[in-house]
Amino acid sequence: MVNPVPGYGIGTPYGRRGSLWSLGWHTGxxxxxxxxxxxxxxxxxxxxxxxxxxxxxxxxxxxxxxxxxxxxxxxxxxxxxxxxxxxxxxxxxxxxxxxxxxxxxxxxxxxxxxxxxxxxxxxxxxxxxxxxDPQEDDVLTPAQDAALKELLDRNRSQDRVLVEIRDRVNAVWRGTERLAQLAPGLTGVANAGPFWPDVKAAIEKVLGRPISS
Ligand SMILES: [Zn+2]
CATH class of the missing domain: 2.70.70.10 (Glucose Permease (Domain IIA))
Structure with missing residues (x-):
């Protein structure tokens, strides 16, 4: 689980009844x-x-x-x-x-x-x-998968390295956390090519956070 307020626990639970709340029960x-x-x-x-x-x-x-x-x-x-x-x-x-x-x-x-x-x-x-549990998030959501595929497909014919990245992402590294682990490796592989900024942007879009380059 991921505690939304790390270090603190639930006080008033969901569903408790009381006139304090407009529906007559606690909605969160x-x-x-x-x-x-x-x-x-x-x-x-x-x-x-x-x-x-x-x-x-x-x-x-x-x-x-x-x-x-x-x-x-x-x-x-x-x-x-x-x-x-x-x-x-x-x-x-x-x-x-x-x-x-x-x-x-x-x-x-x-x-x-x-x-x-x-x-x-x-x-x-x-x-x-x-x-x-983030560990169970072993596949990208359809939206994340589409965003990554779109970018990689667009560059597919232009660089053999990008084809390899696409295949590796699709076949092996499907989880978002695993993609984060893969990102530093991609930096090394793709840096020599002209398309790294595009790939980096796509990975950051998928992950929703910056990666080091
Ligand atoms: Zn509340």
């Missing part, structure tokens, strides 16, 4: 922690939005498979990701704050299934996201 899991404690993404995914809301405060929404995860109550402007950005499990996305409807600083982590509304049908227990 709370992680109380000091102001500005780091918040990391539990899962890989794509940032849908960075928003401000009277109840949720400053919050980040991340699409993970068929779910959206809301990381709420950050200090204003504390999100360090932007819409459209790909994130990996464990990647820093912001920090703990007390914006919105709160009694003290904490992360409220909420998970919704399509169509992602604020109602009892769409809101689900976020525990599967908290339990997500």
């Amino acid at each position: 899991a709370d992680f109380p922690a000091p102001m500005h404690t780091h918040i990391v993404s539990c899962t890989p995914g794509t940032v849908v939005s960075v928003s401000n809301d009277r109840a949720y405060g400053h919050y980040v929404t991340i699409q993970w498979e068929g779910y959206r995860l809301l990381y709420c109550h950050m200090p204003s402007g504390a999100a360090v990701v932007t819409p459209g950005q790909t994130v990996s499990a464990g990647q820093l996305i912001g920090s703990v704050g007390d914006t919105g409807n709160v009694t003290g600083p904490h992360l409220h982590l909420e998970m919704r299934k399509s169509p992602y509304g604020f109602n009892a049908n769409d809101i689900v227990n976020p525990q599967p996201a908290i339990d997500y």
Whole structure:
């Protein structure tokens, strides 16, 4: 699992009943922690939005498979990701704050299934996201795979080295973490060719973070 607030645990759990909450029950899991404690993404995914809301405060929404995860109550402007950005499990996305409807600083982590509304049908227990294990993420998501293939296909006829990279990525190194391990090796192989900046950009797009070159 990837703890979204490393070093801290769940206080108020998902599903607790009480008149404090507008639906009559707690719609997420709370992680109380000091102001500005780091918040990391539990899962890989794509940032849908960075928003401000009277109840949720400053919050980040991340699409993970068929779910959206809301990381709420950050200090204003504390999100360090932007819409459209790909994130990996464990990647820093912001920090703990007390914006919105709160009694003290904490992360409220909420998970919704399509169509992602604020109602009892769409809101689900976020525990599967908290339990997500990056080691089991052995394949790229379809979007990640398409992004990488598109770039490598475009250069396929231009450089034999890129063909080898494409084959290795497709056949052997399919996990995002393994791709990160592969990246330094690719630097050495492809640096001599004219296409390294393109390949590097593609890998960074897939990983959602910079790699050394
Ligand atoms: Zn909460």
